Amino acid sequence: MLSGIERIQIIALAGSILFMAGVVELIRRKKIKEAYALLWLIFGGIFMLFSFWKNGLDYFAGIVGIYYPPALLFLILIVAIILILISYSVIISSQNDKIRILTQEIALLKAEMEKREKTDQGED
């Protein structure tokens, strides 16, 4: 019954189920924000789909000209990793800006506080 399924598919299927379960568990424990887990879940889902839907894998592999259909799984994986890493660069850059603005604000507020303390002391 399993004769139509290649070993790589079984590994890919088991791997992607484990992976999805792991991501879901991390979201459940609030270790990953839902927004940041979205890309992982989307690509995990696509990966899982093609792991057991062999005809689909063959079909899409044919379209992009891949002779060994399971190689399409690796292509999906690489594309997913690149996209997720780029999204991280975007997130890091935006956090960098926010941290900078906050750091500046703290320095400005501290100086403002010192100034007020000084004028308060002057009045006493």
Added chain:
Amino acid sequence: MKKGCIIIPCFNEAKNIARVIDELSPFSESLEIVVINDASTDRTSEAARETGKATVLDLPANLGVGGAVQTGLRHAEKAGASWAIKLDGDGQHPPSAIRDLLEPIISGQADIVVGSRFLVDNSGFRSSFIRRIGIRFFEYLCLLLTGKRFTDPTSGFRAYNKATIRFMARNYPTFDYSEPEELVLASKSGLTIKETPVIMRERWSGESTISSTISVYYMLKVTLAMLFIYLRKADKPGKSEADRCSLE
């Protein structure tokens, strides 16, 4: 209220900063000396405070020169300063030149004035040979991107008018060393930039924060940043309501 601000970004300048502030003290009646201590690991903050003549802004984490300068500009904007002077905390920039820098700002001829060590004939400190190659490179890159020639694009000795303070408090290119980027941004945003000759000195004590090992990275990063500032749609200083990050 004091009319202007002198912005001094500092990282580990404990040995120089008091002397820099002392030199500026003849001006301290009419303008506010603002030292931005970029999370120094030495006594920079204490040394500046002990003079009693400067407002010290202590950044809780190191932001790099650009982020420190922007802090000073934000302070100047809040204080309602009509103009700001930016100079280094290492003694390179002589206070005697402040008047020359401010003159085009006050007369309304320029929005930004840059002190150039290369407009004077062979006098003063002009940096090492290798660095001068870097400076020339940025000069030509600026020429390419702005169509204007700046003889000293990496000079940190600058004066800004009120409109520029307001604009740069929001849009200053803040990643590390941003002097050449600032020129492209300002020029693209329609601000008028003027250069004025300044005889500069060698730093009094300590090492420059741009070491030779990171300078290749610095050149590449600044070049990339300049190209992208050129490619981006410019934020016009007038349209301040539409600013990307609100700082109020």
